[in-house]
Structures are given as C-alpha cells and as structure tokens.
Amino acid sequence: MRPDTATAPAGPARATPAIRATGLRKRYPGVDAVDGVDLTIAPGESFGFLGPNGAGKTTTIAMLCTLAVPTSGRVEIAGHDTRTDAAAARRRIGLIFQESTLDAELTAAENLRFHADLYDVPPARVPARIEETLALVGLTGCRDRVVHDLSGGMRRRLEIARALLHRPQILFLDEPTIGLDPNARAQVWRYLRHVCENEAVTLFLTTHHLEEAEQCDRIAIIDAGRIVAQGSPAELKSVLGADRVELRTGDDAAAALLIGERLGLDVTRDGQGLRFQVPGGARVLPRLLTELDVPVYEARVTSPSLDDVFLHHTGHRIRDEAPAEPPGAPDAASSVVRVPASSEPGTGGPRAELRAMGMVWRREMLHFRRDRLGAAISLVQPLVFLFILGVGLANLMPGPSGDAYQLFLFSGALVTAAQGPALATGTSIMWDRQGGFLREMLAGPVHRGSLLVGKCLGGTTVASCQAAILLATAGLVGVPFDGVLIALLLGELVLVSLTMTILSVLLSTLIRRPQTFGTVLTVIIAPLVFLSGSFFPLSAMPSWMAGLALANPLTYAVDVMRRTIAAYLPAAPPQLFQPLSLGSWHPPVVLECGLMAALAAGGLTWAARRFSRIT
Numbered sequence: 012m013r014p015d016t017a018t019a020p021a022g023p024a025r026a027t028p029a030i031r032a033t034g035l036r037k038r039y040p041g042v043d044a045v046d047g048v049d050l051t052i053a054p055g056e057s058f059g060f061l062g063p064n065g066a067g068k069t070t071t072i073a074m075l076c077t078l079a080v081p082t083s084g085r086v087e088i089a090g091h092d093t094r095t096d097a098a099a100a101r102r103r104i105g106l107i108f109q110e111s112t113l114d115a116e117l118t119a120a121e122n123l124r125f126h127a128d129l130y131d132v133p134p135a136r137v138p139a140r141i142e143e144t145l146a147l148v149g150l151t152g153c154r155d156r157v158v159h160d161l162s163g164g165m166r167r168r169l170e171i172a173r174a175l176l177h178r179p180q181i182l183f184l185d186e187p188t189i190g191l192d193p194n195a196r197a198q199v200w201r202y203l204r205h206v207c208e209n210e211a212v213t214l215f216l217t218t219h220h221l222e223e224a225e226q227c228d229r230i231a232i233i234d235a236g237r238i239v240a241q242g243s244p245a246e247l248k249s250v251l252g253a254d255r256v257e258l259r260t261g262d263d264a265a266a267a268l269l270i271g272e273r274l275g276l277d278v279t280r281d282g283q284g285l286r287f288q289v290p291g292g293a294r295v296l297p298r299l300l301t302e303l304d305v306p307v308y309e310a311r312v313t314s315p316s317l318d319d320v321f322l323h324h325t326g327h328r329i330r331d332e333a334p335a336e337p338p339g340a341p342d343a344a345s346s347v348v349r350v351p352a353s354s355e356p357g358t359g360g361p362r363a364e365l366r367a368m369g370m371v372w373r374r375e376m377l378h379f380r381r382d383r384l385g386a387a388i389s390l391v392q393p394l395v396f397l398f399i400l401g402v403g404l405a406n407l408m409p410g411p412s413g414d415a416y417q418l419f420l421f422s423g424a425l426v427t428a429a430q431g432p433a434l435a436t437g438t439s440i441m442w443d444r445q446g447g448f449l450r451e452m453l454a455g456p457v458h459r460g461s462l463l464v465g466k467c468l469g470g471t472t473v474a475s476c477q478a479a480i481l482l483a484t485a486g487l488v489g490v491p492f493d494g495v496l497i498a499l500l501l502g503e504l505v506l507v508s509l510t511m512t513i514l515s516v517l518l519s520t521l522i523r524r525p526q527t528f529g530t531v532l533t534v535i536i537a538p539l540v541f542l543s544g545s546f547f548p549l550s551a552m553p554s555w556m557a558g559l560a561l562a563n564p565l566t567y568a569v570d571v572m573r574r575t576i577a578a579y580l581p582a583a584p585p586q587l588f589q590p591l592s593l594g595s596w597h598p599p600v601v602l603e604c605g606l607m608a609a610l611a612a613g614g615l616t617w618a619a620r621r622f623s624r625i626t
C-alpha cells in the first residue's frame with residue numbers, strides 16, 4: 012500500500028517484522044488457551060492460522076490485535092509493543108471480525124466515513140479514500156446503498172474496504188469467509204489477493220478452509236494452544252514426503268509388476284486401478300508412462316493435502332472440525348474476538364478523541380433523522396397525556412384546579428417527552444452490541460469514555476429536540492410566551508435529557524441481554540412516571556408513596572420545570588403548584604438542578620467504568 016505522508020507511521024524501520032510474538036500465553040481459569048506461541052511475520056506476507064475448534068486461534072488473534080492482554084509474552088506490531096503503545100499498534104491494524112460489524116442502517120459510504128473519523132484519517136483525504144477503497148473491492152456502485160440491502164459477500168467486501176481505509180500495515184481477518192457461499196468466498200479471496208499483491212498489506216487470517224490456507228504464503232497449525240507446525244504449504248506438505256499416483260491401465264496386473272520391479276515400490280491394486288506412493292510423482296510419472304508397455308487410460312498424481320499435514324501433526328482431520336455453516340449467515344456459535352477491559356489503547360490526542368466523540372454523536376443524529384416514524388411515535392405519548400388525559404381529568408376536578416390542570420400536567424409531559432428518547436439510547440447500545448457495530452467502535456484507537464460521551468450527547472440531543480417540539484405547544488395550555496421562560500425550560504430539558512440518557516446508558520452496561528433490558532425498562536417506566544408528580548401533586552400521595560417519589564430522579568425534573576413555569580403564573584392554584592418539600596423545607600431549584608447534574612456525573616463515571624469492561 013502506498014505510504015500516506017500525513018498518517019504514515021513513523022518509527023520502526025522497513026525490515027521490522029509486521030508481527031512479532033514471543034512466548035505468548037493466555038491463561039483462563041482452568042485452561043491454557045494459548046501456551047507459548049512464537050511468531051514472526053514479515054511485511055507483505057499472508058499468514059494463515061489453522062486449528063481445530065478451541066485450539067486458541069481467536070485468543071491469539073485477540074492478543075495480536077491488542078484486544079486481549081497476554082498472561083505473559085510480548086507482541087510487537089510493526090515494532091510497536093502492544094502493552095506500552097496499544098494506540099500506535101491499533102492504528103497500524105485493520106481488523107475484520109468473524110461476524111459483521113457494519114451499521115446496517117447506514118450506507119456503505121457512511122460506514123466508511125465513520126471509520127475514517129474513528130481512526131482520525133485527515134478529513135481532506137476522506138472522500139478520496141472512500142472512493143479508492145470502494146473501487147478496490149469493486150463496490151463503487153454501492154456507495155450510497157444502505158448496508159441492509161447488500162448481499163453477504165458485498166458486506167464482507169465492504170468490511171475489507173473499511174478495514175483498509177486508514178491504510179493499515181496489517182490486516183487481521185478472523186474467519187473472513189465464514190457463512191459465504193463458494194462464489195462469494197472466491198470473490199472475497201480475489202480481492203484479498205489483490206490487496207495483498209498491490210497494497211503491500213500483511214494478511215493474518217484464521218480459517219477452517221484448507222483451500223484458503225493453501226493461498227497463504229505461510230501457515231501455522233495450532234492445537235491445544237501450541238503451534239505444532241509452521242511453514243509454507245509446500246514445505247509443510249513436503250514433510251509428509253511422497254505423492255500418491257493412481258493409474259487405470261489396460262492390464263493392471265502387468266503394470267503393477269513392472270512398476271514394482273523398476274521403481275522398487277509397493278503397488279496396491281483393486282478393481283478401480285492401481286495406486287502407489289512416490290516422491291516427486293509429477294516428475295516420475297511421464298517417464299514411467301513411456302516405459303509401461305500397456306495402454307494407460309487415466310493417470311492422476313495427488314500431493315499430500317494440508318488436511319494430511321493437519322492429521323499428521325494433530326491426530327485428527329480439520330474437515331471433521333470445521334463448523335457447520337448456514338448459507339449466507341454468520342456462524343453464531345463460532346468464537347468471536349472479545350474486547351476485554353484491559354485493552355484500553357490510550358489516546359491519539361484530544362483532537363482524535365473529540366473527533367471520535369463527534370462521530371458517535373453524528374451517527375445518533377443520522378439514526379434519528381432516518382427514524383421519522385419512531386420520532387413521531389415517541390411524541391404521541393406526551394401529547395396523549397396532555398390533550399386527552401389532561402382534558403379528561405381536568406373535567407373531573409372542580410373550580411380552579413380543573414381549569415389549571417393541563418397547565419399542571421405540562422411540566423410532566425415535557426419530562427415524559429424527553430424521557431422516552433433518552434431511555435432509547437440505552438436500547439440503541441444494546442442493538443449496537445448485538446448488531447456488531449459496538450465492536451467496530453471498541454476496537455478503534457480511542458478511549459472508550461470518548462465513545463460513551465458521544466453516545467450520551469447524541470441521546471441528549473435527540474431527547475431535548477423531542478421535548479422542544481412539545482414545548483412549542485406551550486401556548487395551547489396557557490404557558491405564557493416569554494423568551495426567558497422558554498430559554499429556562501429548554502436549559503432544564505437539556506439537563507433532564509442528559510441525566511436520563513446517562514442513566515439508561517448505565518443500565519445498558521449493567522444488563523447484557525436486550526430482552527432483559529427491554530423488560531426492565533417496561534417495568535420501571537410506569538412507576539417512574541406515576542411517582543414523579545406528573546399527574547398528581549406529591550401532597551396528594553400517602554406518605555410512603557411520597558417517600559418513594561423522593562427517590563425518583565424524574566420527581567426533581569418535574570418539580571424544577573413546574574416551579575419555573577409557576578414563577579410566571581401569579582394566579583396558579585397553590586394546591587396544584589406546591590413545590591416539592593422535605594418536611595417544611597423547599598429545596599431551591601438550583602439545588603434540584605445540582606442534584607440531577609451530580610446524578611448525571613456519577614452515572615457517567617460508573618457507566619464509563621462498566622463500558623470499559625464490555626466484551
């Protein structure tokens with residue numbers, strides 16, 4: 012690959028190995044997943060890692076890619092020690108996971124653009140790089156197509172393009188063609204060969220496919236955490252020695268006798284023809300054919316296969332080990348590169364962190380813009396509260412309370428409008444995790460905290476925008492139109508949105524299963540809303556319920572907004588607009604805002620800690 016002066020890695024000289032691993036070990040409780048692996052891979056080489064299930068391939072690749080910390084041993088990527096300089100190592104790596112990590116809702120170009128931001132590709136070069144890499148994998152025509160609509164093979168090629176976008180020196184591929192049909196597999200390989208030959212990228216791949224391993228310059232066979240053989244496919248096969256020759260002749264008995272005498276070989280004869288083993292079969296056969304004075308109908312020379320090599324070194328055949336592949340679908344049961352806590356790569360500087368943060372934020376905005384139906388639906392609930400429930404309940408109430416009830420309800424409706432999208436941010440993390448995109452982000456050369464902040468800011472923006480739309484209806488329920496009041500309410504809405512977004516993000520880092528997350532949200536949302544003082548004042552609650560309400564962050568959010576509105580309504584009925592009280596003390600609005608901000612800060616710190624442990 013041509014060097015890029017702005018991002019070309021400085022430092023190690025050309026002769027430095029692309030990958031060097033020494034004494035690499037990974038111990039999990041009760042298992043030595045990788046047990047002393049040594050590897051040296053030259054720049055531009057293609058290297059295949061073959062091994063049965065559970066041999067330690069994925070664990071090795073995870074350690075080489077800085078995504079898992081070795082129990083002992085050392086890895087250098089283009090001369091950069093992965094323990095001390097993980098960010099530099101990561102920038103030199105392109106990674107293609109076993110399962111797709113594309114954002115299926117975005118276009119091919121948008122996926123590439125996000126990757127460029129994550130890897131801090133100079134902005135002026137991004138458009139050209141996108142076109143180049145798309146052309147490299149033959150996807151120029153798919154530039155603006157949504158990934159969801161691309162075939163499995165096209166997605167794989169797009170992932171290759173994305174992994175190459177930041178011009179890595181080394182491309183790691185964990186089972187690159189798993190789940191693809193033979194045609195798509197051949198196509199992916201055509202592009203990989205092209206990349207290897209023309210872009211001078213080092214390839215390191217794990218595979219169960221012997222024909223894929225055959226295409227590598229060198230391979231290593233790993234079994235039970237140890238490399239049992241290493242070399243070029245030809246070298247490995249030559250260790251097994253002789254080729255197998257099969258002949259079908261007009262007189263097998265005479266031919267067998269002659270071959271036995273002339274070559275001193277054991278010849279096996281059966282109804283199908285005769286067979287024998289001889290070193291350099293392709294060289295020996297033509298001479299033999301001229302010497303045989305019987306007609307030969309068919310002759311075949313078979314070299315030892317990698318499967319034979321595998322059997323020789325491990326005692327079992329790799330074909331028996333290959334996982335079943337549902338056509339076109341990733342193999343869910345197969346291993347994945349895990350991304351553990353200790354892989355935090357350091358930073359590429361504050362600008363790179365900000366850019367990654369901005370990337371995550373912009374992605375949230377894109378999702379919001381495209382999901383118009385979702386945005387409309389989440390506005391319906393507060394509108395129902397306000398204009399259906401509000402009108403109905405207002406008619407049940409006598410006198411001034413009834414007249415002011417919708418006004419009373421307005422602050423609760425605003426908080427509800429912000430709360431829906433804020434809580435959805437946690438759900439989107441769940442989907443990112445399940446859809447794989449989270450892994451693409453976590454493998455980037457930036458702090459995870461930056462990614463989390465970007466996500467929270469995105470959720471906060473969406474939630475604030477949703478609530479601001481409802482704020483536009485303020486005049487309909489009698490909220491005075493005052494610039495300062497609207498500005499205050501908007502500011503408070505941003506704070507409420509931020510706090511609720513962070514709490515939902517925290518929840519998403521505490522719960523692993525999306526179904527469980529959905530259930531938890533369903534169970535907590537109703538009590539949160541009903542115990543917030545949105546529908547009835549806290550003074551109307553029995554003391555135990557009012558006590559619970561004080562532990563609900565939404566209570567403070569509603570109280571802050573209601574008191575802000577009430578300050579502009581001299582005639583507000585006091586029985587409805589009573590401020591929240593602790594005994595006889597009414598905490599000031601500023602203190603309530605401070606409480607929410609403290610909750611947001613604490614929640615963000617905890618969520619960041621949890622986020623750094625996501626695997």
Ligand SMILES: Nc1ncnc2c1ncn2[C@@H]1O[C@H](COP(=O)(O)OP(=O)(O)OP(=O)(O)O)[C@@H](O)[C@H]1O
Pocket residue numbers: 039040042043044045062063064065066067068069070071345346347349
């Ligand atoms: N996080 C983990 N905790 C405990 N054991 C683990 C963990 N990850 C891997 N292992 C164990 O380490 C060994 C090697 O696993 P690894 O996933 O590296 O194998 P693999 O060669 O990639 O297998 P496959 O071909 O099935 O993907 C296995 O015994 C596996 O159970």
